[in-house]
Amino acid sequence: MLAVFRSAQLISEYRNYINGRFVESPNTFEDLNPANGELVARVHEADAALVDQAVRAGRAALPAWRNTSAEQRAQYLERIAAVIERRADDFLAAEVADTGKPVSVASRVDIPRGAANFRAFAAMIRMSGGEVYETPTPEGRALNYSLRQPLGVVGIISPWNLPLLLFTWKVAPALACGNVIVAKPSEETPGTATLLAEVMDEVGLPEGVFNLVHGFGPGSAGAAIVDHPDVDGITFTGESKTGATIMRNVADKVRPVSFELGGKNAALVFADADFDKAVAGVARSSFLNTGQVCLCTERVYVERPIFDRFVAALAEQARALRPGDPLDPETTLGPLISRQHRDKVLSYYALAREEGATVVTGGGVPALGGKLDQGCYVEPTIWTGLDQSARCLQEEVFGPVCHVMPFDTEEQAIALANDSRYGLASAIWTTHLDRGHRLAARIDAGLVWLNTWFLRDLRTPFGGMKLSGLGREGGRHSLDFYSELKNVCVQMSQ
Numbered sequence: 001m002l003a004v005f006r007s008a009q010l011i012s013e014y015r016n017y018i019n020g021r022f023v024e025s026p027n028t029f030e031d032l033n034p035a036n037g038e039l040v041a042r043v044h045e046a047d048a049a050l051v052d053q054a055v056r057a058g059r060a061a062l063p064a065w066r067n068t069s070a071e072q073r074a075q076y077l078e079r080i081a082a083v084i085e086r087r088a089d090d091f092l093a094a095e096v097a098d099t100g101k102p103v104s105v106a107s108r109v110d111i112p113r114g115a116a117n118f119r120a121f122a123a124m125i126r127m128s129g130g131e132v133y134e135t136p137t138p139e140g141r142a143l144n145y146s147l148r149q150p151l152g153v154v155g156i157i158s159p160w161n162l163p164l165l166l167f168t169w170k171v172a173p174a175l176a177c178g179n180v181i182v183a184k185p186s187e188e189t190p191g192t193a194t195l196l197a198e199v200m201d202e203v204g205l206p207e208g209v210f211n212l213v214h215g216f217g218p219g220s221a222g223a224a225i226v227d228h229p230d231v232d233g234i235t236f237t238g239e240s241k242t243g244a245t246i247m248r249n250v251a252d253k254v255r256p257v258s259f260e261l262g263g264k265n266a267a268l269v270f271a272d273a274d275f276d277k278a279v280a281g282v283a284r285s286s287f288l289n290t291g292q293v294c295l296c297t298e299r300v301y302v303e304r305p306i307f308d309r310f311v312a313a314l315a316e317q318a319r320a321l322r323p324g325d326p327l328d329p330e331t332t333l334g335p336l337i338s339r340q341h342r343d344k345v346l347s348y349y350a351l352a353r354e355e356g357a358t359v360v361t362g363g364g365v366p367a368l369g370g371k372l373d374q375g376c377y378v379e380p381t382i383w384t385g386l387d388q389s390a391r392c393l394q395e396e397v398f399g400p401v402c403h404v405m406p407f408d409t410e411e412q413a414i415a416l417a418n419d420s421r422y423g424l425a426s427a428i429w430t431t432h433l434d435r436g437h438r439l440a441a442r443i444d445a446g447l448v449w450l451n452t453w454f455l456r457d458l459r460t461p462f463g464g465m466k467l468s469g470l471g472r473e474g475g476r477h478s479l480d481f482y483s484e485l486k487n488v489c490v491q492m493s494q
């Protein structure tokens with residue numbers, strides 16, 4: 001597999017895709033590989049005028065696309081999935097070059113989920129139905145039924161941490177529901193979205209139904225999508241502050257938004273947990289993708305009798321991670337996405353020391369040698385000894401780091417878990433299942449995992465409470481966001 005992977009052709013120019021054509025622009029920016037600082041591609045940045053072209057192309061394509069049947073759209077989605085699967089090596093090469101994530105992670109998580117998102121929403125749109133009520137009236141009865149109508153032109157803005165997975169998580173249901181799309185991947189990771197445009201071209205998706213624009217947020221393509229008067233709804237995954245900015249910017253237009261935002265996720269580990277499973281689970285949830293998943297654990301609360309043993313075992317797992325060349329199948333820890341993001345994570349490593357943390361392991365930058373020293377690597381890090389009010393325990397770091405704190409009672413554990421402005425995900429580790437269910441009901445988070453983490457069923461509601469988001473996607477929740485529901489009321493003759 002690796003030989004095929006190494007021979008895969010990387011595109012060196014990433015263009016916009018508007019109205020079924022790849023479009024250049026006078027402004028380009030560099031897409032760099034965070035593992036070694038090398039240039040991956042020159043990316044053509046869309047300005048407001050190009051975004052406007054994309055929105056107009058979408059608007060023109062909408063009447064015919066929305067009139068296709070759910071079955072026709074499901075068949076397109078399945079063809080898209082099949083081509084992603086056939087070109088999996090190209091997608092893998094592009095994703096690894098853009099993110100530096102280990103090939104072992106991208107080949108198991110990111111690329112298969114890219115295809116699975118299309119297959120899942122093909123199945124869901126085929127199965128979706130409406131509501132029907134018979135209503136008594138003075139004349140006899142009326143029939144009420146609901147119809148789904150697409151939102152229209154949907155703006156999709158996605159981040160860099162799971163580029164293909166999160167992009168397709170929005171593109172697939174939006175298409176399934178009969179919408180047209182103007183989508184912008186993160187400026188850090190434009191590769192797999194560009195390949196997806198090639199896939200749309202290959203499967204013959206009608207011109208203008210899927211439009212891709214590249215660029216940044218403020219003053220660039222991202223803001224141009226949000227500000228465009230003819231965009232009917234925005235779906236966004238990224239930082240909470242960016243979500244707030246987008247919300248302010250669409251407020252006057254009263255457009256629907258769906259936001260998956262940041263997290264400061266807690267894991268609760270009880271003394272009766274299966275110790276080895278809990279240690280392995282918390283290590284995975286803290287360090288997968290170098291801690292750059294919104295679901296990652298950054299706060300670990302451990303019942304006091306097993307606290308010291310747990311910290312020691314978790315530190316052993318952190319030290320066993322192998323930072324290195326993402327193309328080496330033995331590598332288990334990639335770099336952070338960029339120098340800017342590494343500066344942010346390292347600023348938290350410094351802040352933790354100022355706030356009085358004990359650094360159990362990590363806390364610095366590994367020396368890897370050669371070109372990898374131009375990369376954005378940091379050591380996986382474990383802290384103890386911070387006060388719950390410390391900034392390092394309240395703010396999202398988005399790196400391979402967690403803090404471990406002891407607790408004595410279930411009440412204390414739940415209070416600590418809920419002491420956060422975020423409310424995305426949490427994990428409970430216990431063999432006492434009554435307690436697991438009891439706590440799951442009381443945790444203020446959109447997702448609770450019990451004795452597991454990041455186990456996904458694409459039909460389930462996905463999203464966060466508090467600063468972690470607005471609305472839910474997944475399954476019928478995606479279908480609800482990407483469509484307008486209409487009620488039709490019919491007076492029946494007697």
Ligand SMILES: NC(=O)C1=CN([C@@H]2O[C@H](COP(=O)(O)OP(=O)(O)OC[C@H]3O[C@@H](n4cnc5c(N)ncnc54)[C@H](O)[C@@H]3O)[C@@H](O)[C@H]2O)C=CC1
Pocket residue numbers: 157158159160161184185186187215216217218222223226237238239240242243245246260261262263293294341344396397398
């Ligand atoms: N899934 C998550 O929870 C993620 C959280 N983050 C956190 O956010 C921090 C900043 O990372 P960024 O990549 O800058 O995240 P971001 O939230 O600023 O960017 C995500 C996407 O939004 C776009 N964008 C930014 N500002 C915009 C605006 N005003 N209008 C429209 N689009 C806009 C970006 O171009 C990108 O496509 C990271 O350090 C990390 O802590 C970053 C990525 C994903």
Ligand SMILES: O=C(O)/C=C/C=C(\O)C(=O)O
Pocket residue numbers: 161162166169237238260292293294295456462
């Ligand atoms: O849908 C998933 O399985 C994962 C989603 C992850 C995010 O939304 C994120 O990291 O931002």
